[in-house]
Amino acid sequence: MKYIVVLGDGMADWKCDEIDGKTPLEFANTPNMDRIAERGRCGMLKTVSQGFDPGSDVANLGVLGYRAEECYTGRGPLEAVSMGIDLKPADLAYRCNLVNVTDGVMNDFSAGHISSAEGALLFKELNEKLPARARGYPGVSYRNLLVIGDGKGATTKPPHDITGEKIAEYVPKGGDEDILAECVAISREVFKDSPVNKKRIAEGKTPATQIWPWSGGKKPVLENFREKYGVTAGMISAVDLLNGIAVCAGMKTIKVPGATGYLDTDYKAKADYAVKALKDGLDFVYMHVEAPDEAGHLGSLKEKVLAIERLDGVIGEILDAFEGEDLKIAVLPDHPTPIALKTHTADPIPFAIMGPGIEPDNCQVYSEAEAAAYGGYGQLNAKDFLRTFFGN
Numbered sequence: 001m002k003y004i005v006v007l008g009d010g011m012a013d014w015k016c017d018e019i020d021g022k023t024p025l026e027f028a029n030t031p032n033m034d035r036i037a038e039r040g041r042c043g044m045l046k047t048v049s050q051g052f053d054p055g056s057d058v059a060n061l062g063v064l065g066y067r068a069e070e071c072y073t074g075r076g077p078l079e080a081v082s083m084g085i086d087l088k089p090a091d092l093a094y095r096c097n098l099v100n101v102t103d104g105v106m107n108d109f110s111a112g113h114i115s116s117a118e119g120a121l122l123f124k125e126l127n128e129k130l131p132a133r134a135r136g137y138p139g140v141s142y143r144n145l146l147v148i149g150d151g152k153g154a155t156t157k158p159p160h161d162i163t164g165e166k167i168a169e170y171v172p173k174g175g176d177e178d179i180l181a182e183c184v185a186i187s188r189e190v191f192k193d194s195p196v197n198k199k200r201i202a203e204g205k206t207p208a209t210q211i212w213p214w215s216g217g218k219k220p221v222l223e224n225f226r227e228k229y230g231v232t233a234g235m236i237s238a239v240d241l242l243n244g245i246a247v248c249a250g251m252k253t254i255k256v257p258g259a260t261g262y263l264d265t266d267y268k269a270k271a272d273y274a275v276k277a278l279k280d281g282l283d284f285v286y287m288h289v290e291a292p293d294e295a296g297h298l299g300s301l302k303e304k305v306l307a308i309e310r311l312d313g314v315i316g317e318i319l320d321a322f323e324g325e326d327l328k329i330a331v332l333p334d335h336p337t338p339i340a341l342k343t344h345t346a347d348p349i350p351f352a353i354m355g356p357g358i359e360p361d362n363c364q365v366y367s368e369a370e371a372a373a374y375g376g377y378g379q380l381n382a383k384d385f386l387r388t389f390f391g392n
């Protein structure tokens, strides 16, 4: 038996007036997800532990069966591990966005989706000026890292949650607040005169005016995935934090060329690599696609529907590739990212599982309402999801 979880980040949503009160999942043309719901069994899943922010890190840890209460230290360290940074036990790793703050307001949490190459140049300039305890590490696009030696942690705010708001009241507080404030102030000075930003401004693009450190923590300890579930496992994701979870859990990280973590990601390449990894011997692949969440953050109904339909298309390819073979497949998001809200909620999400031995329920299509009303699994807690999926 082969197993695959297809996770469309943030694809659950609320009903939208513009599409006759349907959700994007209900409105989008998704014959393959619907086939999984119709021939398989649906349910609702509470992915976010009580008292935690509904970040993709906590939610995906939940889907994988790891309880945030026991293992979550922050987003920063997961991404650091994924980037191959050797975190010492006393190191505090913060996620560190390149952002655009204009007139004291968080204008863009991604600095115009700045390129990785430009980000790397900005961090090179920044590292020459940072204090000895601090070091920046460029990652993918606006998603970078700041590591503080002998760090204490701090209360921070995700920049995508304060778009359009004054930043003053959301700066890091407690613990590392002084050194973080110092690093941010240095970044403002360095970036102001950087050739990278001058070029971006000349090209009409949004400049990165400063760094924004958030969600810091020490390296987490996760139970080995294979020992937990008895299967060999791989992760396909363009997003560092998902790959970091995979590294900490002892899953294989499968790099896919063309996977961008954005709307333009190569869906087909992801599916091809997932199929190949399974055919080459892995038991389980977790295929994560970030695009629906990004569309949600943009508040773009059109892009969200498109992302869902593209994901559905490659689910069709995966199903075709295993025609006549034993495959168990699940489709779900990690959390809703309602386009009306432009950020995540902690509400339970709909899931569908199809495969040998799964008794169909009365769900005809894959949607929030159908899974809630007719889902044969009822509502599950995250820690039970993969046990249910694997049947162990």
Ligand SMILES: [Zn+2]
Pocket: 009, 010, 055, 056, 057, 059, 293, 334, 335
């Ligand atoms: Zn997410």
